[in-house]
Amino acid sequence: MKLLPVQRKFVNIGQNYALTFGITAALWECAALTVNSRSFPHLNSVLLDLLNLIKNIDFWKSLIVTFNLTIIGFVIGALFAFALGLATALNKRLNLLLSSSINFLRSIPSVVFLPLLVASIGASARTAIILTALVVSLKLVIFVSRGVLETEMEHIEFAKIYHLSTFSKICNIYIPSLFSVVSTGFRLSASRAFGTVIASGIIIGTPGLGRDLLFAESNAEYERVFSYVIILGIVGTLIYATFNVIERQFIHWRVNI
Amino acid sequence: MKKKVNSIFWTLLLPSFILIFWEIVSGFKPNPFFPPPSRIAGAIQEVISIEWILSSVKPSFIVLFVGYFVGAILGLVIGSLLGEFVKMRIVFLPICNFIRSIPSVAKVPLILSIMGLGLSTRISTVVIAVLFPVLMSTVRAIAATRNELLDLNRTLKFGRIRGLVSIRVPAAIGEILTGLHASVQVAVLAMIVSEMLGSGVGIGAFIIQSQSTFRIANMWVGVFIVGLIGLALNYLFMKIERKVAPWYFKSKGLIA
Structure with a gap:
């Protein structure tokens, strides 16, 4: 039977993924045999554990909590x-005033703030939200200000000719034009937000998948540790892919970076 | 000259205002978790000594630098090969992408459970955290070599490996450096997390221990030092980037 070009493409993709999975499984088994300890379980036992995990209602509850914290x-x-980026890009003085402090905060790995947050407000969902918001804003602010600075001069001239107010200039000129730059920032900072929620779960025990992973590790449930890490990889890939699709749909004129 | 003084004035205005405000407020309403900057300065004098540097800072630096270099070199080599050989890329790229999508902090418990506590675990954490972002950015940069350069490679009859080393990698150097720069932050993060989770050694462990023994001023000292290390590495990288590939960083206007 002759395949249509589209069908052939799907068959090819399927074959490639099967090959990737086969090679990964072979490498995994080699590693498990070399390490030969309970802490590096074989692939089949991890996959069985993964099946048990996704049948567990508590896992789904944890996943939803993690998603909620990430989104908020x-x-x-x-x-x-957006507020900070627009303000600093449109006002040179403000930019000079804030840029050194923003750069200093950006150089500190976010997890360093966790002990401070725990000491002052405790290890609750709020702690994870505060840290995530901080990480996202520090990551995204640079993209927003770069987006504003890259606005085309013709558009700015246009706003001048029509005597647009500052508010309508921001809404009608700057925000639409900066979206092409910020969409990349969205994609990167969404992954970072997810990573931060997981990190605060692992380090200080805020609710969600991070805490569950740490429990599995401290209870020496090695298969469970691998299962959680695989789940986190799948969720991370999905977040990245979702933002990629959104970027292509809405900002189709721009070449993907 | 006047412009420079002006810019330094505006740059230092907010940090000094925050410090003064913080000092005054903590004088009126003391908060145990936000000790006044004068007390933190006192703690800096108290904490920083040769022994402390040898016992806390040196191990962190060893983990950071060894881990970063090993991870970056592995990432560059594997990334270049995957960029050059399309068939290898098709098979291995999805799995590399998957591993990169796992938050770097989440890999720490996994490495801990396989390797236990120790120097090699901490170094491996940094290696794995750096390897995948560098690898992905290198693959992307190499795969995007312009057609003219590929034609040049064919004309010069360089062959694949020599063409890769002499033409494709130099052409992609700007993007590769951006990837290397971005992974410095990831490396510092991985170092701190691997120290916080039970190793008892390094600046990350110092911060956690200070917090759990209520030496809050010392914890602030740790936070500031990590910030300074991050800032210094960032600055160093910016200098290297502009030295190695001035055309790329000028034309892209990537001024952080």
């Missing part, structure tokens, strides 16, 4: 980044 932290951080 992301939205707060993004709003803050």
Whole structure:
């Protein structure tokens, strides 16, 4: 039977993924045999454990909590980044005033703030949200200000000719034009937001998948540790892919970076 | 000259204002978790000594630098090969992408459970955290070599490996450096997390221990030092980038 070009493409993709999975499985088994300890389980036992994990209702509850914290932290951080980015890009003085402090905060790995947050407000969901919002805003603010600075001069001239107010200039000229730059920032900071929620779960035990992973590790449930890490990889890939699709749909004129 | 003084004035205005405000407020309303900057300065004098540097800072630096270099070199080599050989790329890229998508902090418990506590675990954490972002950015940069350069390679009859080393990698150097720069932050993060989770050694462990023994001023000292290390490495990288590939960083206007 002759295949259509589209069908052939799908068959090819399927073959490639099967090959990738086969090679990964072979490498995994080699590593498990070399390490030969309970802490590096064989692939089949991890896959069995993964099946058990996704049948567990508590896992789904944890996943939803993780998503909620990520989304809330992301939205707060993004709003803050837009305000700060627009203000610093449109006002040179403000930029000089804030840029050194922003750069200093950006150089500190976010997890360093966790002990401080725990000491002052405890290890609750709020802690994870605050840290996530901080991480997202520090990451995104640079993209927002770069986006504003890259606005085409013709558009700015246009706003001048029509005597647009500052507010309508921001809404009608700057925000639409900076979206092409910021979409990359969204994609990167969404992954970072997810990573931060997981990190605060692992380090200080805020609710979510991070805490579950740490419990599995401290209870020496080695298969479970691998299962959680695989799940986190899948979720991370999905977040990245979702933002990629959104970027292509809405900002199709721009070549993907 | 006047412009420079002006810019330094505006740059230092906010940090000094925050410090003064913080000092005054903590004088009126003391908060145990936000000790006044004068007390943190006192703690800096108290904490920083040769022994402390040898016992806390040196191990962190060893983990950071060894881990970063090994991870970056592995990432560059594997990334270049995957960029050059399309068939290898098709098979291995999805799995590299998957591993990169796992948050770097989440890999730490996994490495801990396989390797236990120790120097090699901490170094491996940094290696793995750096390897995949560098690898992905290198693959992307090499795969995007312009057609003219590929034609040049064919004309010069360089062959694949020599063409890769002499033409494709130099052409992609700007993007590769951006990837290397971005992974410096990831490396510092991985170092701190691997120290925080039970190793008892390094600046990360110092911060956690200070917090759990309520020596809050010392914890602030740790936070500031990590910030300074991050800032210094960032600055160093910016200098290297502009030295190695001035055309790329000028034309892209990537001024952080």
